[in-house]
Amino acid sequence: MSKKETTGQALTRSLVAHGVDTVFGIPGAHMYDFNDALYGARDKVRFIHTRHEQGAGYMAYGYAKSTGLIGAYTVVPGPGVLNSGAALCTAYGANAPVLCITGNIMSHLIGQGRGQLHELPDQLATMRGITKTAERINHPSEAGPVMAEVVGKMLSGRQGPGAVEAPWDVFGQSGPEVDLPLGTRAPHPAVNADQITAAAALISGAENPMIMVGGGAVDAGADIATLAKLLQSPVTSHRSGKGIVPDDHPNYLNFVAAYEYWKKTDVLIGIGSRLELQFMRWKWLPKDLKIIRIDIDPTEMVRLKPGVGIVADAKAGTQALIDALAGFRREDRTGEFADLNKDARSRFSEVQPQLAYLDAIRQALPRDGFLVEEVSQMGFTARFAFPVYGARQYVTCGYQDNLGFGFNTALGAKVANPDKAVVSISGDGGFMFGVQELATAVQHKINVVAIVFNNSAYGNVLRDQKQAYQGRYLGSDLTNPDFVALAKSFGIRAFKVASPGELKDTIEKALSLEEPVLIEVPVEKGSETSPWPFIHPAPHAE
Structure with missing residues (x-):
């Protein structure tokens, strides 16, 4: 039977x-x-x-x-x-x-x-x-x-x-126990050699190509870095593409720096990216721009039609392009890219106190640690001001940009990566969406370090109501609990810090404890410099 x-x-x-x-x-x-x-x-x-x-x-x-x-x-x-x-x-x-x-x-x-x-x-x-x-x-x-x-x-x-x-x-x-079928990935689309040839021809004639990577390129970082070095082109990314090519790679451009290079770009190579940065945030195109896209989703070629569309897995498509460009030579431009990054860093250093706190987090977080962002003044700034050195290490909510995802998501990331450091950054508003999961962290021993930047407001809403609606504030002011006392009531070790240096030291201590930790950072309401001029820069005047 x-x-x-x-x-x-x-x-x-x-x-x-x-x-x-x-x-x-x-x-x-x-x-x-x-x-x-x-x-x-x-x-x-x-x-x-x-x-x-x-x-x-x-x-x-x-x-x-x-x-x-x-x-x-x-x-x-x-x-x-x-x-x-x-x-x-x-x-x-x-x-x-x-x-x-x-x-x-x-x-x-x-x-x-x-x-x-x-x-x-x-x-x-x-x-x-x-x-x-x-x-x-x-x-x-x-x-x-x-x-x-x-x-x-x-x-x-x-x-x-x-x-x-x-x-x-x-x-x-009940039913009889039977062998269960396994779901398998469908074969990747075959790379179209004609499209690769057409892309290679466009690239060969380009003076200033740019590579834009998105989350679809997460397994193709080494190949993309090779392509960038071959072309002596910069690579940039927005959210989901962060870390695919490390920030400290000679060909990587922070996207604030990439915007300056964009002004002379003649070929844009999108790999696993919707090209949201260029088309929805920068919002203008250089004259006579040619677009090449490598994407596994054929509908992407309809949503945003390129000059050459290569429907392929990012790794396979990039490697095919490298093979087609064998023998291509161009003089080293990495010094130029370094200058662009340095200049961008100098300009966005005005975004305070966010930048100083993000620098402190980066110094304390191991190179292979995970940062989980949140929709907040720190989270928005992190997209261009927090260096990332490996794929998947910057966990983002993508275009949904929804409050409350950060701390909860960080718990899942830590369960999946128990031997890696996981830090979440949240505003007070977003953190309160999932505050009850402090109990989950304690009960299941999920050792996330949660940093709550407390400005007693939905900071973006507050700024917009001040600037665009003449201070007619509605629902942007928040009355909060004592986060340290609240965390301690859950059995969570908690600290309050008042400076970037203190935050760095406290994160290092928190990571050594190997238990859930909450760190509250008070920030004066409305004091943060807006990061948005660097995310949505003013259109370039020809």
């Missing part, structure tokens, strides 16, 4: 087979049979329970974004899915393989509108709107195939989040 297992057990076995070793989440009635299956596999899968569903989603995001592996979480249907929806939006925008596992109401009641516990009018449609793929398991026999399908789609091409749901009654149904 064949061995039997429940849908929940088959789903758990499939997670293990796909390399998932951690699931974040909160148990609930619809999920009990799946939760029990996770208990049965606790020697293979760590379960980290959180204090809010959004926290579970963001921890899975931090796990995925810092490793490139699947970050999995489980929540109840309806409000649980919706509470974690911001994390799925972030994962979609930042191309992270986050897997949501949830339930649904009893199978025979789906779509009936009877008002069942946690019922949504069409949960599957809701999840499909904020993921790359979402499917339902209707019967134990579908558990393996559905999981394989969803995982395969998540990991293929342009990666993204996925979701799997099963009705309440299906999770506990």
Whole structure:
């Protein structure tokens, strides 16, 4: 007689087979049979329970974004899915393989509108709107195939989040234990030799090419550095591309410096990038600019049509371009790039106190440590003023720019990288979105160093209301707890510092403690210099 297992057990076995070793989440009635299956596999899968569903989603995001592996979480249907929806939006925008596992109401009641516990009018449609793929398991026999399908789609091409749901009654149904299929990545698109030839011709005729890298190039850093050295072109990045080519590489240009070079750029080579920096933030194009794009997503070539579009994996496409340019020679221009970086640093050194504090963090954080940004005055400034030396080491929320992602995401990054330093930077406003996860950090011994810059405001809103709305302040002023006392009430070691030097010393001490730590940095309300003139510079006058 064949061995039997429940849908929940088959789903758990499939997670293990796909390399998932951690699931974040909160148990609930619809999920009990799946939760029990996770208990049965606790020697293979760590379960980290959180204090809010959004926290579970963001921890899975931090796990995925810092490793490139699947970050999995489980929540109840309806409000649980919706509470974690911001994390799925972030994962979609930042191309992270986050897997949501949830339930649904009893199978025979789906779509009936009877008002069942946690019922949504069409949960599957809701999840499909904020993921790359979402499917339902209707019967134990579908558990393996559905999981394989969803995982395969998540990991293929342009990666993204996925979701799997099963009705309440299906999770506990039994069926024969069978071999489970594995989801596999679809083959990368073949590099089109004609497009490579066309790109090489454009580059050969260029005097001032520029390479722009995004998150899609995360595994191609060494190849991109080789291309840049071959062309003697600069490489720049915005958020998700930070660290792919290290900031201290001779060909890397900080994007404030890159804006000056942009004024004479004649060929822009985008690799794994939406080119948001150039087209949405710099907002003007040099005369007669030619654009080459290497991207695994063919729809990118429609969204922003280049002169030459190479649909390929970033690594394969870049290597093909290097091969086509064999024998190309150009005199060394790295001295010019160094001068541009030095000049940019001199100009943005006025962005205080942010720059001094970010310098202190960089000095204290090991070279291979992770910084998780947050939507805040420090976070915005970090995008151009915080050097990063390795891919995935700067964890960003991408274009969603949503408050509250930072600390929760940092917890997931630390779970995935227990032997690396992980520091999160948050404003007081964003930190309060996920403050309850201090309890998760203590209970599960997740040793993140959380730095809270407390200016008693939603700082960007405050500045905009002051400058553009003549001081008609609405909802930008914040009354906060004593963050140090609050952290201590959770059992968290906490410190308050008043200077960059004190922050550096305190981070070094915090990292040596190997326990969760909170550091509060008071900042005078409205005192920060705006970083935005360096992110959205004034248009260049010809």
